[in-house]
Amino acid sequence: SAQAAELSSGGEHMNPFATFVPALVLCRLSAAQIYTFDKTALPDPKSLQTLYAFYVYSHKDAPERTQGQPFVKFHSLKLTPKNIQDREAYESYTSVQLSILPYRSFWTLIDPDRFCSVNDDVTKGTATTANVLLAQKPPNKADDEVDVYSHTVGFHAESDTQLPVHSTGVYILIFSNCGPLGEAEIDGSVIVKNSYGFLPGNEYHKMPFYGWLSMVYGAMAMIWMFLSLNQWRELFHLHYCIAGVILLGLVEAFLQWRFFMDWNDTGYRGKVIFILAILASVVKSVFSYVLVLVASLGWGVTRPYLDHQTILKVQALTFFYIVMDFIRETALSFRHSHSLSLGFVMLCLLPVAMLNGIIFYWIFTSLSALMETLRERKQADKLALFQKLWYILVAALSLASFGLIFQLFDLSRSISVRWHHQWFFADGVSHILFCMVLAAIMYLWVPQSNSQRFAYRAVEGNDKGADDKKASNPKDQWVDEAGLDEEERFSSTRVVADIVGSKADTGH
Numbered sequence: 001s002a003q004a005a006e007l008s009s010g011g012e013h014m015n016p017f018a019t020f021v022p023a024l025v026l027c028r029l030s031a032a033q034i035y036t037f038d039k040t041a042l043p044d045p046k047s048l049q050t051l052y053a054f055y056v057y058s059h060k061d062a063p064e065r066t067q068g069q070p071f072v073k074f075h076s077l078k079l080t081p082k083n084i085q086d087r088e089a090y091e092s093y094t095s096v097q098l099s100i101l102p103y104r105s106f107w108t109l110i111d112p113d114r115f116c117s118v119n120d121d122v123t124k125g126t127a128t129t130a131n132v133l134l135a136q137k138p139p140n141k142a143d144d145e146v147d148v149y150s151h152t153v154g155f156h157a158e159s160d161t162q163l164p165v166h167s168t169g170v171y172i173l174i175f176s177n178c179g180p181l182g183e184a185e186i187d188g189s190v191i192v193k194n195s196y197g198f199l200p201g202n203e204y205h206k207m208p209f210y211g212w213l214s215m216v217y218g219a220m221a222m223i224w225m226f227l228s229l230n231q232w233r234e235l236f237h238l239h240y241c242i243a244g245v246i247l248l249g250l251v252e253a254f255l256q257w258r259f260f261m262d263w264n265d266t267g268y269r270g271k272v273i274f275i276l277a278i279l280a281s282v283v284k285s286v287f288s289y290v291l292v293l294v295a296s297l298g299w300g301v302t303r304p305y306l307d308h309q310t311i312l313k314v315q316a317l318t319f320f321y322i323v324m325d326f327i328r329e330t331a332l333s334f335r336h337s338h339s340l341s342l343g344f345v346m347l348c349l350l351p352v353a354m355l356n357g358i359i360f361y362w363i364f365t366s367l368s369a370l371m372e373t374l375r376e377r378k379q380a381d382k383l384a385l386f387q388k389l390w391y392i393l394v395a396a397l398s399l400a401s402f403g404l405i406f407q408l409f410d411l412s413r414s415i416s417v418r419w420h421h422q423w424f425f426a427d428g429v430s431h432i433l434f435c436m437v438l439a440a441i442m443y444l445w446v447p448q449s450n451s452q453r454f455a456y457r458a459v460e461g462n463d464k465g466a467d468d469k470k471a472s473n474p475k476d477q478w479v480d481e482a483g484l485d486e487e488e489r490f491s492s493t494r495v496v497a498d499i500v501g502s503k504a505d506t507g508h
Contacts, residue, residue: 033054033191033192033193033194033198033199033200033267034189034190034191034192034198034267034268035051035052035173035189035190035191036188036189037077037186037187037188037189037190038187039080039185039186039187040185040186040187041184041185042079042096042177042181042182042183042184042185042186043175043176043177043182044177044182045177045179045180045181045182046116046177046178046179046180047176047177048110048115048133048174048175048176048177049174049175049176050172050173050174050175051173051174051175052172052173052190053103053170053171053172053173054072054100054170054171054173054192054200055170055171055200055201055202055203055419056070056165056167056168056169056170056171056192056194056201057070057168057194057195057196057201057204058070058165058166058167058168059195061168062194062195062196063196063204063205064195064196065195065196066195066196066197067193067194067195067196067197068195069164069165069195070164070165070192070193070194070195071162071163071164071165071192071193072100072149072162072163072165072171072190072191072192073160073161073162073163073190073191073192073193074098074151074160074161074162074188074190075160075188075189075190075191076157076160076187076188076189077098077151077153077157077158077186077187077188077189078153078154078155078156078157078186078187078188079093079096079153079154079155079184079185079186080155080184080185080186080187081155081183081184082183082184082185083183086181086183086184087155089181090155090181090184091155091156092155093154093155093179093181094129094131094132094152094154094179095131095132095177095178095179095181096152096153096154096176096177096179096184096186097132097133097150097151097152097153097174097175097176097178098150098151098153098173098174098175098176098190099133099148099149099150099151099173099174099176100148100149100171100172100173100174100190100192101135101147101148101149101171101172101174102147102167102169102170102171102172103169103170103171103172103415103416104169104170104414104416105146105147106172108136109135109136109137109146109148110135110136110174111134111136114134115133115134115176115178116131116132116133116134116176116178117129117130117131117132117133117134117178118130118131121134124139125139125140126139131178131179132152132176132178133150133174133176133178134178135148144163144166147165147166147167147169147171149163149165153186153188165192168201169416170415170416170419171192173190191267193267196264197264197265198263198264198265198266198267199260199263199264201419201420202419202420202422202423203260203263203423204264205423205424206256206260206423206427207257207260207261207264209423209427209428209431210253210254210256210257210260211257213249213253213256213257213431213435214250214253214254214257216253216435217246217249217250217253217435218250220246220249220250220435220438220439220442221243221246221247221250223442224242224243224246224442225243227446227447228243228447230447231447231448231449232447234447234448234449234450235447238291238295238445239445239447241287241291242291242438242441242442242445244287245284245287245288245291245438246438246442248280248283248284248287248288249284249434249435249438251280251284252277252280252281252284253431255273255276255277255280256277256281258273259273259274259277278326278329278330279326281329282322282325282326282329283322285321285325286318286321286322286325288434288438289321289359289363290314290318292363292393293314293359293362293363293366294306294314295389296362296363296364296366296367296370296386297310297366297370298366298370298373302370302373302374302377302379302382317355317358317359320351320355321352321355321359324348324351324352324355325352325355327348328348328349328351328352331344331348331349360393360397363393364390364393367386367389367390367393370386371383371386371387371390374386385444385445388444389441389444392437392440392441392444393437396433396436396437399429399433400429400430400433403425403429403430403433406425407425407426407429410422410425
């Protein structure tokens with residue numbers, strides 16, 4: 001389990017934690033709704049630990065209400081002394097509590113200098129007994145009236161305690177030990193369930209989103225298949241590659257939807273489907289980038305194949321992108337539940353951000369060179385097509401940058417305010433932009449009766465001068481086709497398959 005931020009009652013060393021603990025809590029916000037204790041050591045005497053955070057919708061605010069009232073359940077919790085000789089002392093020990101309380105009022109309810117009750121608190125009516133967790137609330141007011149839900153962990157296993165949760169918010173799991181003993185362990189679990197199932201509130205909206213996204217990709221696949229079958233004689237390699245991207249998008253969206261459905265039903269992440277979903281996401285991204293890149297380099301448009309040096313560069317970039325993007329996706333998925341530090345998460349994000357910058361720079365420079373070549377060769381149809389692609393990519397990059405800026409601004413707001421919609425900027429925006437760009441590319445390269453005019457063909461007539469100029473420039477990237485027989489010409493067009501083939505080996 002994640003390391004816990006700890007407070008000690010009555011100590012002078014306590015005060016610095018008063019500002020540090022909220023930061024620790026935010027770095028470990030829960031990515032699940034079941035927290036399991038497996039021989040977990042007690043906090044030190046007169047101390048507490050912040051372990052986890054749960055995202056909860058009240059029954060009134062819940063997007064679905066099929067599962068009834070949301071609740072927290074303290075399940076099969078039992079205290080076990082490390083030394084059997086201490087058994088008698090722990091049989092009547094009642095100072096260990098597990099509690100959840102709202103993040104927004106954490107420091108209102110918990111006094112970092114005095115969070116364990118004493119006899120005076122019992123007299124005042126602010127506590128029912130001494131040496132238990134003390135919530136700062138009005139006298140004679142019940143804990144659940146201030147959204148505090150507690151359970152005392154005893155030596156003897158008791159029946160489960162289930163308490164209804166009444167308010168929407170982020171709830172912090174507190175593990176406190178307000179007594180003099182500390183050499184013991186606990187087993188059991190704390191379960192929080194929303195009105196729709198086990199998904200955390202900040203993850204719920206991803207489930208219907210990926211369901212609708214699967215339907216969108218399914219519709220794209222059917223439309224593309226119909227158009228392709230109708231004009232099958234006019235198809236060339238880019239049409240097959242676009243079909244591959246649509247299929248990968250459909251697989252990714254379906255796996256993500258199934259993953260969140262299982263998580264919502266059981267409360268646990270399915271490891272196999274989670275890994276498959278990440279792999280599908282990484283493969284879709286890298287295949288799409290490579291497709292746009294090699295098209296911008298002129299493959300199948302102004303030349304039948306790429307030179308060996310260029311292929312090696314693309315393969316190297318693809319390999320590094322697959323490795324780093326898989327690490328990035330995994331780190332983002334487990335950054336809360338495994339308490340990954342902010343520095344480590346940024347270390348995982350930075351290489352992918354740099355690779356994205358390199359890829360987009362290469363795409364735009366290559367696209368500029370390609371359009372200039374088409375202009376020189378007076379191939380107006382191809383030039384118009386790639387000019388439209390240029391505008392589409394610029395618009396998508398601008399929208400993505402705007403979304404990133406807004407997301408950074410949103411991060412400056414309290415988690416209590418932004419947890420409802422943060423999924424949209426983290427996942428929704430990128431998928432919507434990808435679908436928009438894919439739909440635009442489908443429109444540009446739609447199979448039609450004269451699609452072959454956009455494919456590579458031998459340069460003739462008034463393009464001869466351009467070819468002579470190319471041949472005279474030793475620094476030019478275009479490959480001289482002289483001497484190519486038909487078998488070499490056919491094998492050389494399998495560029496994307498070769499490049500992505502290196503990815504498949506990496507996945508194993």
